[in-house]
Every structure is written in structure tokens, then in C-alpha cells.
Amino acid sequence: MGIIYCEKDRTFTLQTKNTTYQMQVDRYGFLLHLYYGKKTDTCMDYLLTYYDRGFSGNPYDAGEDRTYSMDTLPQEFPCYGNGDFRSTAFAVENADGSMSCDLRYKSHTIRDGKYNLEGLPAVYASDKEAQTLEILMEDPVTGVKVVLLYGVLPAQDIITRSVCVKNESSGKIYLNKIESASLDFLYGDYELLTFYGRHAMERNVQRVPVVHGTQKIGSVRGTSSHQYNPMMILAEKETTEDKGNCYAMSFVYSGCFQGEVLKDQLNQTRMMLGLQEEAFRYPLETGEMFQAPEVILSYSSEGMNRLSQNLHHCIRQHICRGKYKEEIRPILINSWEAAYFDFTGDTIYELAKAAKEVNIDMLVMDDGWFGKRDDDNSGLGDWFVNEKKLGGTLGNLIKRINDLGVKFGIWIEPEMVSEDSDLYRKHPDWALTVPGRNPVRSRNQLVLDFSRKEVVDAIYDQICKVLDQGNIEYVKWDMNRSLMDVYSSVTRDQGRVLHDYVLGLYDFLERLVQRYPNLLIEGCSGGGGRFDAGMMYYTPQIWCSDNTDAIDRLRIQYGTSFGYPVSVVGSHVSAVPNHQTGRKTPLHTRGVVAMSGTFGYELNLMKLSEDEKQEIREQIAEYKSYAPIIQNGLYYRLSNPTTEETCAWEFVHTDEKEQSKVLLNIVMQVIHGNMTVNYVKLQGLEETAVYREEKSGKRYTGAALMYGGMPLPIEPGEYQAYQYCFVKE
Known part of the structure; x- marks a missing residue:
């Protein structure tokens, strides 16, 4: 199905619809990471190179071969104490007080279905939708065992990773660090996207070059936090929304975490995500086990919109329940x-x-x-x-x-x-x-x-x-x-x-x-302070931010969309002047912004005029007609609200029982004298199909809307918003 073991090459190949993930047990029993990227049927061990790198130590097994070093080879689960001087995914304090660990391959199992994690949230799938790979690693000196867990959802281009540690040593050990997923890249010029913020201004997008040294995000606050979201993206330098290679890691966990990206001496890049090592020293008595939380991985060769859509579908269909x-x-x-x-x-x-x-x-x-x-x-x-x-x-x-x-x-x-x-x-x-x-x-x-x-x-x-x-x-x-x-x-x-x-x-x-089972639970932590896939396993929607200002919400919801579907985003129309910012925005604009979420109201209805109440009735009727598109459609970011005059986004919904529909949403962020016309280019349409705009009745080809774009009207007044619903004929 999605997992192939080749005895000849001792390789594990995880295949999804569009991607390949490959690793290899080498001649010494080390588990090396070979490749993660666009789909291939080739054994990728030819990518490995061996040279004598000064001050990079060599395993004793390698004898006098100074070209073999864990400090330079790409590893599947790098651990502290085996010669790798880079930041590692695993550090254990043994019963004798030593800090060394040397994990070698022992065995593996492949089975249909997706593994579960006792006491922890995790991606779920049927036996027909997923497969599981378990790889048993062992330290031959201490007897400490590590089980690497991989879940493969081929149709979704999703791979999950987790780690289980079993203390079969003779005494009590301490886990000082455990990252659930690690990826090593042999080469590449990458940029890192992280999502920083504060209370009432969560998940701002930061995109920076990956440079030599370690770049780290995380939380020591007991929650995933307003300050950093436990999701990050590694993208090749020229990657855009619709082209380029990019990788995502999303932590299915709601507490302290850390994410690391580092470029080493050989221009290799390592990306890791897991539990925060600060204030973490987890004891395991002999015979006890520790289950680490799960990380969701996805890769796209077609830019970040596709990457986000992979994550959206995974969370909507394989994390949310009930x-x-x-x-x-x-x-x-x-x-x-x-x-x-x-x-x-x-x-x-x-x-x-x-x-x-x-x-x-x-x-x-x-x-x-x-x-x-x-x-x-x-x-x-x-x-x-x-x-x-x-x-x-x-x-x-x-x-x-x-x-x-x-x-x-x-x-x-x-x-x-x-x-x-x-x-x-x-x-x-x-x-x-x-x-x-x-x-x-x-x-x-x-x-x-x-x-x-x-x-x-x-x-x-x-x-x-x-x-x-x-x-x-x-x-x-x-x-x-x-x-x-x-x-x-x-x-x-x-x-x-x-x-x-x-x-x-x-x-x-x-x-x-x-x-x-029929109770709808909405998560909240001062708004979006615990907005993570772990909570979404129990609460299928989370209050996105305590900031209900529609214009601020454009940026908050934009950043949120990189990793999370609209169906989990708690978003409401609030009163003006807004209670957080004092800003006044039109009721229609507040409605358009809140419709990119679960939709509701956060105001005193008794203080509204009859005209405002009638507009709310119309908003509600409109939202209910659009709700299937919004909740289940493919989401596209069409502009960047931090750099462009417009904030535009789109839902494309294809339902076998209904006509295909497209919902285009735009908010004008600025107004000028003698305003120039803005054009928005749609995505995800069929080039030769004809799309009728419901309100005007005008017809456009998919090619026209995608390559020519939609001109926006010039109207006086701040923060005007527009919605266009296109029906495929």
C-alpha cells in the first residue's frame, strides 16, 4: 500500500500519492535518512557521500575509516552520545549517570491501519486509508529501546511520526530530550516560516533564511502559547503559494514544545519538532514506557497552498471527531x-x-x-x-x-x-x-x-x-x-x-x-493561546483570538490558514468601535471576515438598529448558503495582507451531489485619493469551464479568472469588502 521494505537495500520507502520518504539501515545498524520529496521509485542511497571531516568522530565499528561519522550523515532519529555534535532529537541519562546513547536497528513490523497513542491525541484512519511502520531500535549496552512509529496516509500526502521509549535497562533512567520528528536535508537553500504572536495578535507569519547555527521556537508556558505556534514550514528559497518545494511539521500536542532548524558545517539542514527540553526530565523506572506525542508531516512540490490543503484535510477528517x-x-x-x-x-x-x-x-x-x-x-x-x-x-x-x-x-x-x-x-x-x-x-x-x-x-x-x-x-x-x-x-x-x-x-x-457525544466543545486560551492539533482532537473548533477587530483578524486568520482549516477557526462579528482596537469597520466587512470561520456574534443585539438587525438576518442566510463551501472547500490564499492593499482568499468546493462552487472574498485594507484598480487572480479552477457569478449573472472562463483576474470596484469608505460566488455551469 504505502510502505515498502526492500531486503536487498535494507530500505524503508513510505509512498504517498505525490511523495516519497525513504530511510536505510546501513552496514553498522544505524538508521539513515535518505530522502523526502517528490515521488520516486529509486533507491536514494547514492546521495550519501563519505569524506574525512576534521574533528567529526567515527564509531568504533568503522575501524580506521575516518570517512564514516554520525556528525555528517543524515539520520532518522539522531541521539546524543554517538558522535553527532549537532542538535539531536533524543538525550537520555542512563542509570549510571552517563549521557550516551547508541541506537541500532533491531527489527520492524508493517501493518494495515494507523497506530494509536494511549492517552494522547493522534491522527486516526481506517485500515484501508493508512498503514503503520514500527522500527525497533536498541542501545546494545544499556538495553534502552526506542520504537519509531510512522503512519502513512497515501491519499492525503500525510506521514505521521511518533516515538516510544522502553526502559529495559537495569535501573532508573531520565529522558532529558525527545523530539518526535527529525528531518535531515543533505543540501538546499531554505527559508523557515514560523508563526509568532502575543495575546490578541496570534500567528503572525515570519519567513527568514535558514542560516548557520540553530533557529528555535517553542513554549515553556505549559500551553502551546500565543507566542509561537507548534507548526512550522521549511521552504526552498523561491517557493510561493503555487510553486516550489516545502515541508510542514505540526505537533499534535497542547503543552510545552520546541521546534528547531539548524544548518551545520557542511550546509546540511536539520528540522526537528517535539517536547520542550527546558524543565523536562522525565523518569522511567525499569520496565516503564514513555510515549511521545505525534508530529504530522507533509510535503508539497506545488507551493504552500497545496501544503496547507494537505494539513487542512488531515485535521478536518483525521483529527477532528464526533x-x-x-x-x-x-x-x-x-x-x-x-x-x-x-x-x-x-x-x-x-x-x-x-x-x-x-x-x-x-x-x-x-x-x-x-x-x-x-x-x-x-x-x-x-x-x-x-x-x-x-x-x-x-x-x-x-x-x-x-x-x-x-x-x-x-x-x-x-x-x-x-x-x-x-x-x-x-x-x-x-x-x-x-x-x-x-x-x-x-x-x-x-x-x-x-x-x-x-x-x-x-x-x-x-x-x-x-x-x-x-x-x-x-x-x-x-x-x-x-x-x-x-x-x-x-x-x-x-x-x-x-x-x-x-x-x-x-x-x-x-x-x-x-x-x-453530541456536545460541541470550543477550545480557548485567552483566544488562540492553545491553538494546536492536539486540542482539535477534542475540540473541533477553537476561539482563534480574543481580538475580534476585523482588520486585525485578516492577519491572524491569514497566518492561521497555513496550518489549520477554516472549520476549526472560531470567528465572530463584534461590535464597533471594536473593544480591542477602537476601530470602526462596516458590518458587511465584519461578516465577510467572520465567515472564514465557524461564524457567530459577539455583541449586544439590544443596542442595534432595525437596519443592522436586518443586515444580520441577511448575513446569516448568506452564511448558511455558503457554509458547505467554507467548511469543506479547498482554501487558497490569494494575497498577503501584510504587504498588499487587498486581503483576498478563496474556497473551491467540488461536490458530486451539487454543482461546483467558488467563493471569493476580498477586503480592501487601504483607500487612497484617485484610487487605482486592484485585480485578484483566482486559483484552482478548470481552465475551459464556465463560471457564472451568482449575483450579477456574468459568466467567465476559469482561465480568465485565473490568468486575467477579477477587477475590484473603486468605492469610497474604509475597509470595503466583497464576496463573489461563482457556480460552474
């Missing part, structure tokens, strides 16, 4: 920017009535409904309904809202605790704090120790008691601070706490998903 994997999401309004903490059951009900009047599907009651919670200084951890504030039971409020024909959702922040809470007064040791030190506060809250099962169990029970009180169809799971004071009272090995915390989070979420 009812809302395929189903169009309900259009919701969130109470936060309408009321903040200042609400009662009656005001929530009135907001639901106003939502019904404009055909919004769901009302979400945000922060402030529980415990003693009228501001962000108290109440977290006390997950019982404040019936005095709501003027009755939660079940009664839900029924009143459901009787209007409106769905009900609720906000929670289960990982946090306020010092002013019943829970903290009863269990202060449940918070992450260092004995004898005052904790570092953030947003006046502390973090619960989710590395402890009894803590996870107690909060899970509280949340379930709330969810069982009525027909709650949506949960917004928030997480509003980074982790600090990382210390757990139940373990002496504190280097394991950050990872065990994430495992506790995943355990909680998995139980929630299994108990409430």
Missing part, C-alpha cells in the same frame, strides 16, 4: 461582549430572544454564572450554579431559552482556581505552587495540578453535575493564564509535571467527549 466533524456548526452569540459579568437570568433570556429575532441558533452564557463570580478575582473552582444571580435554576433558564427555539451553551475554565474560592480554601495543595514561596499570579488566579488524577476527577465530577442540569449543547473551554510554580506534591521528579499536566487535561477532555 458529531461536528462533518456537521455545519450552529451560529451562536456569546454574552461576553454584550454583558461581561453584569447579567442575570432575565438578561440572558432577553439576549436569547433578540438572538431568535435575527435567526441566531445558539446563546452562550459566558463567565460569571457560578460560585461567587462577579469579577475575575474569585470563584474559579467552585463549579456550582449561582442560582441567586440567575434568579432560578440553570435547568429552568435553559428550558426558557430552548422554548424560544434557541440552543444553549455555557463557558467553563476547569483548569483554574481562585484563591478566593471554597475549593482553594479546602484544598490549597491542589494548586501548582512551590513550597515556601509565594506563587506567581496571573489574572489573579492559580492553576490546578492536573498532573494529579484526584484533582482531575474532582473537577470533572463538578462539571458533569452542571452539564447534567439541562440541554447544554455547547461548552466553551477556556484557559486564561500560563503555568508557573510548576511543582506537584505527589512526585519527587518534578521534570515530569508539565507533561503529566497535559495528559491530565487530555484525560478530562476524552471522558467529556465520550460522556457527551
